[in-house]
Amino acid sequence: MTMDVTLNVKRYNPDAAKPASYNQEYRIDLEDGSSLLDGLIKVREEMDGTLALRCSCRSAICGSCAMRVNGRAVLACNTKMKDVMPKDGSPVKVEPAGNMGVVKDLIVNFDVFWGKIKAVKPWLQPEGPVPQGEYLAPNEAMLHLAGVMGCIMCGACVSDCTVLEVDKNFLGPAALAKAYRFVGDPRDAHEKDRLKDLTKYGGMWDCTRCMQCVQVCPKGVDPMGRIMKMRDKALAAGYNNTYGARHALAFTDLVRHGGHLDELRLPIKTFGIFNVKEMLKLAPIGMRSQMVGKVPPLFPKPIPGIQNVRRIFEKVEAKR
Amino acid sequence: MKYAFYPGCVARGAAPELFASTIEVARRLGIELDYEPMRGASCTGAGVLQEKNQRLGDTLNARTFAMAEKAGLPLMVICSTCQGVMSQASKRFKDDPAYLAEINKDLAEEGLQYKGTVEPKHLLWAIIEDIGIDKLKAQVVKPLKGMKLAPFYGCYIVRPSAALGFAEHPEREDSLEQVIKAVGAEVVDFRGKTLCCGFPILTINQNNALKMVANHTLEAKGNGADAMVTPCPLCHLNLDGYQPAAAGLRKQPIDMPIIHLPQMLGMAMGIEPKALKLNKHLVSTKKLLSDLVLAP
Ligand code: SF4
Ligand code: SF4
Ligand code: SF4
Ligand code: SF4
Ligand code: FES
Numbered sequence: 001m002t003m004d005v006t007l008n009v010k011r012y013n014p015d016a017a018k019p020a021s022y023n024q025e026y027r028i029d030l031e032d033g034s035s036l037l038d039g040l041i042k043v044r045e046e047m048d049g050t051l052a053l054r055c056s057c058r059s060a061i062c063g064s065c066a067m068r069v070n071g072r073a074v075l076a077c078n079t080k081m082k083d084v085m086p087k088d089g090s091p092v093k094v095e096p097a098g099n100m101g102v103v104k105d106l107i108v109n110f111d112v113f114w115g116k117i118k119a120v121k122p123w124l125q126p127e128g129p130v131p132q133g134e135y136l137a138p139n140e141a142m143l144h145l146a147g148v149m150g151c152i153m154c155g156a157c158v159s160d161c162t163v164l165e166v167d168k169n170f171l172g173p174a175a176l177a178k179a180y181r182f183v184g185d186p187r188d189a190h191e192k193d194r195l196k197d198l199t200k201y202g203g204m205w206d207c208t209r210c211m212q213c214v215q216v217c218p219k220g221v222d223p224m225g226r227i228m229k230m231r232d233k234a235l236a237a238g239y240n241n242t243y244g245a246r247h248a249l250a251f252t253d254l255v256r257h258g259g260h261l262d263e264l265r266l267p268i269k270t271f272g273i274f275n276v277k278e279m280l281k282l283a284p285i286g287m288r289s290q291m292v293g294k295v296p297p298l299f300p301k302p303i304p305g306i307q308n309v310r311r312i313f314e315k316v317e318a319k320r
Numbered sequence: 321m322k323y324a325f326y327p328g329c330v331a332r333g334a335a336p337e338l339f340a341s342t343i344e345v346a347r348r349l350g351i352e353l354d355y356e357p358m359r360g361a362s363c364t365g366a367g368v369l370q371e372k373n374q375r376l377g378d379t380l381n382a383r384t385f386a387m388a389e390k391a392g393l394p395l396m397v398i399c400s401t402c403q404g405v406m407s408q409a410s411k412r413f414k415d416d417p418a419y420l421a422e423i424n425k426d427l428a429e430e431g432l433q434y435k436g437t438v439e440p441k442h443l444l445w446a447i448i449e450d451i452g453i454d455k456l457k458a459q460v461v462k463p464l465k466g467m468k469l470a471p472f473y474g475c476y477i478v479r480p481s482a483a484l485g486f487a488e489h490p491e492r493e494d495s496l497e498q499v500i501k502a503v504g505a506e507v508v509d510f511r512g513k514t515l516c517c518g519f520p521i522l523t524i525n526q527n528n529a530l531k532m533v534a535n536h537t538l539e540a541k542g543n544g545a546d547a548m549v550t551p552c553p554l555c556h557l558n559l560d561g562y563q564p565a566a567a568g569l570r571k572q573p574i575d576m577p578i579i580h581l582p583q584m585l586g587m588a589m590g591i592e593p594k595a596l597k598l599n600k601h602l603v604s605t606k607k608l609l610s611d612l613v614l615a616p
Contacts, residue, residue, distance in 0.1 A: 232372060
């Protein structure tokens with residue numbers, strides 16, 4: 001069986017007289033089980049040899065075919081065309097990956113991607129005498145890293161990261177996941193330096209926990225989950241004087257104390273009551289809220305049975 | 321239909337209009353909200369507690385689930401973040417019964433035990449899956465004809481889809497669009513509808529959060545929206561409360577009202593705007609409401 005597919009491809013030709021992106025539609029016949037990549041290759045081979053795209057392995061290993069389909073990053077080779085054809089019969093929207101500059105059509109520039117990976121020093125930094133053979137680690141100690149090591153550097157997560165979209169300085173999901181791979185390696189002797197570096201602006205605390213990277217990663221790397229683990233490690237290592245760290249600690253404290261979120265105290269505890277600069281930033285919204293009669297209760301009562309919540313805090317925190 | 325009702329902190333704190341409008345709308349839809357069994361329930365942890373200690377957050381949520389289970393009622397939430405955090409915890413319990421058994425040990429002292437039967441459900445999903453769009457339509461006395469509404473979901477109610485049951489419930493994917501249409505309004509599509517509003521980094525990197533607010537509200541505006549509708553009170557706090565600052569950043573007015581889901585439903589049900597607390601927003605809803613009155 002074959003199916004009739006319309007692709008709407010976002011194109012860009014740097015050699016045009018006035019380079020600008022435009023959309024082009026292609027209508028093709030495809031075998032039922034075809035992938036998106038099959039479709040694009042068919043277009044290139046049979047209809048339009050100028051369509052530029054990157055691919056190699058065709059089996060989700062090399063990481064070269066990440067692009068956006070209907071607004072979401074995927075690997076073209078492991079995406080079934082059937083699964084991305086809109087029910088209403090509208091065309092399949094194909095665009096280059098986001099957050100990286102377009103070179104031509106569906107090909108993007110990975111310089112920024114590699115720059116960020118490099119910035120986290122993605123190599124083992126052991127200390128002490130060099131062993132005869134390899135640096136060994138017990139199997140169990142490495143298991144939690146297996147998932148991160150599955151990263152194929154495709155850039156799908158980077159394409160859809162919402163923070164990168166507004167701030168190019170952010171290290172982003174792939175690099176932070178890679179950082180975790182070494183922070184969590186028992187053979188690495190620089191866990192603390194790494195964590196300290198990663199608490200700076202652009203590092204782990206700048207992630208907004210939007211889960212885009214978790215959703216789009218074709219390899220189950222769970223970059224955001226790794227970022228959260230690093231936050232936990234950074235707090236445990238005593239790097240808790242950033243707004244992000246203080247926010248997490250303040251939030252935890254308030255829930256322990258009252259069982260619920262205390263919206264008035266959270267920012268105060270995060271910034272510190274004497275932090276005039278940040279307090280003033282909050283002031284306009286505070287005043288406006290008061291004008292429309294919308295202020296969180298000044299002294300919210302703890303929830304009934306709060307002692308049970310506090311006991312759970314003690315018990316579970318003691319297990320760590 | 322009766323639910324154990326978990327309003328979440330924000331609906332009882334900084335977004336009381338969500339609480340008020342939910343009560344009004346539920347009554348008309350024949351939804352009975354029982355708050356009693358949830359009296360002692362804590363915050364879900366909002367993903368923040370989880371970044372410090374995931375097991376701690378999971379224990380608190382198992383405790384909340386156990387309370388609903390004990391009452392023999394399905395659990396309703398009205399916050400995208402509550403939904404997401406609870407769904408993720410619920411998935412971990414389902415995937416790993418041994419983990420749940422461990423967690424139950426810490427609940428035993430309080431006489432609670434979670435057997436694993438609770439499916440937390442947002443009002444938005446409940447309307448589509450339990451109540452039925454037809455029943456909602458039957459309550460619409462003042463269709464929002466001509467009103468152009470842009471849906472804004474909030475990350476936690478759309479990602480990660482594996483935890484949110486999207487495979488078994490494909491209707492969840494465009495749930496907001498469905499209810500917007502059901503009340504007679506027009507859906508304004510825009511890229512930002514499933515993106516992050518920036519709330520979690522408000523106190524960490526406010527500039528980035530404001531850029532997100534500006535991007536989403538201006539994109540919706542550019543596509544012709546009269547207002548944005550959200551099932552997440554945290555998105556509301558950010559998109560509404562920080563919109564003036566975002567407008568300042570971009571040096572242009574935005575004036576995009578951010579409406580809670582039940583407020584939209586309530587308007588179409590002919591409920592007084594005051595009862596829906598539509599006057600309690602930072603970005604005024606006056607123009608939106610006057611357009612509605614003038615509509616034929
Ligand atoms: S969760 Fe963090 S790293 Fe992942 S896409 Fe969102 S902001 Fe980027
Ligand atoms: S983390 Fe996943 S999405 Fe990101 S580069 Fe690696 S494999 Fe690709
Ligand atoms: S997630 Fe949000 S609304 Fe839900 S309980 Fe916690 S702070 Fe409250
Ligand atoms: S959109 Fe905003 S408030 Fe809503 S879930 Fe995401 S971060 Fe939270
Ligand atoms: S072609 Fe290699 S990952 Fe898609």
